[in-house]
Amino acid sequence: MSAPLLDSLRERTPLVHCVTNLVATTFSANALLAVGASPAMVEDAEEAAELAAVAGALVVNTGTMSRFRAEGMHAAASAARDAGTPWLLDPVGVGPLSLRTHVASELLGLGPTVVRGNASEILALAGREGGGRGVDATVGVEDAADAADELARTHGTVVAVSGVVDRLTDGTRVHRVGGGHPLMGRVTAMGCALGAVTAAFLAAARATGDDPLTAAAAAHAVVGASGAAAGAAARGPGSFVPAWLDELALVDGAAAAALVDPA
Numbered sequence: 692m693s694a695p696l697l698d699s700l701r702e703r704t705p706l707v708h709c710v711t712n713l714v715a716t717t718f719s720a721n722a723l724l725a726v727g728a729s730p731a732m733v734e735d736a737e738e739a740a741e742l743a744a745v746a747g748a749l750v751v752n753t754g755t756m757s758r759f760r761a762e763g764m765h766a767a768a769s770a771a772r773d774a775g776t777p778w779l780l781d782p783v784g785v786g787p788l789s790l791r792t793h794v795a796s797e798l799l800g801l802g803p804t805v806v807r808g809n810a811s812e813i814l815a816l817a818g819r820e821g822g823g824r825g826v827d828a829t830v831g832v833e834d835a836a837d838a839a840d841e842l843a844r845t846h847g848t849v850v851a852v853s854g855v856v857d858r859l860t861d862g863t864r865v866h867r868v869g870g871g872h873p874l875m876g877r878v879t880a881m882g883c884a885l886g887a888v889t890a891a892f893l894a895a896a897r898a899t900g901d902d903p904l905t906a907a908a909a910a911h912a913v914v915g916a917s918g919a920a921a922g923a924a925a926r927g928p929g930s931f932v933p934a935w936l937d938e939l940a941l942v943d944g945a946a947a948a949a950l951v952d953p954a
């Protein structure tokens with residue numbers, strides 16, 4: 692499914708509304724442009740509600756939380772829900788920090804199409820001990836498998852857990868996605884960019900009729916394939932970033948789809 696979805700995305704250049712964090716803003720916008728989408732970073736509550744209603748998809752990311760941003764997140768997610776705009780929750784840093792943990796739990800109640808995070812964040816969102824340290828995971832993807840399945844079933848959402856091998860579930864089916872490169876853990880906002888790209892695939896899937904699990908797996912495969920190619924070419928974290936953006940613009944959807952294991 693990855694080839695037609697990526698083609699559809701590139702043909703349609705979907706508008707992806709991001710309420711994201713201060714660290715990830717430019718990198719997520721560049722990742723969206725590279726993959727073929729059109730980013731808009733809008734966080735004021737009034738504007739966020741307007742945009743989420745008409746965007747192709749929305750991503751809400753809790754990475755730099757504030758009460759002001761929380762208002763924009765609620766407004767955007769509520770408007771997306773009411774308008775039928777697919778939206779993705781990236782619960783960055785949830786667990787060790789209280790305001791964002793509370794806000795993410797409220798956002799979860801607004802019915803995200805996809806929840807995407809690292810293993811510690813997914814464990815914490817499910818109310819379990821996740822052991823997160825700041826925004827980084829301290830446990831592996833498979834440690835969060837039960838929590839991910841439970842979240843997916845309870846909230847009727849797709850849960851994507853990233854790590855060395857990503858694991859995605861809709862509560863019934865499980866897809867694992869390989870590829871990637873260790874350098875992806877050595878640059879900031881890589882997971883945030885993955886969330887933004889996944890939202891772009893959700894927008895594309897509205898046109899192709901693909902389900903959210905298929906769309907999310909295709910996005911993870913495209914990010915994994917471009918990460919592997921960029922990692923092979925880079926000297927370190929600094930040269931990895933531009934190489935990854937280049938690969939994201941060049942990646943072939945059909946080749947990337949081979950990374951998806953629909954176990």
Ligand SMILES: Nc1ncnc2c1ncn2[C@@H]1O[C@H](COP(=O)(O)OP(=O)(O)O)[C@@H](O)[C@H]1O
Pocket residue numbers: 808809826827828853854855856857870871872873874875876880881882883885911914915918
């Ligand atoms: N050691 C690794 N090997 C391969 N891919 C990785 C590795 N670490 C991270 N990735 C990839 O980087 C992206 C971001 O994942 P991750 O680092 O878990 O997110 P976050 O930044 O939210 O913690 C995902 O596509 C994931 O597959």
Ligand SMILES: Cc1ncsc1CCOP(=O)(O)O
Pocket residue numbers: 712714715754755783826879880881882883884
């Ligand atoms: C370092 C940092 N601090 C607050 S948000 C952020 C970026 C986190 O990005 P990612 O979750 O993609 O690693």
Ligand SMILES: [Mg+2]
Pocket residue numbers: 783784808809826882883
């Ligand atoms: Mg993250």
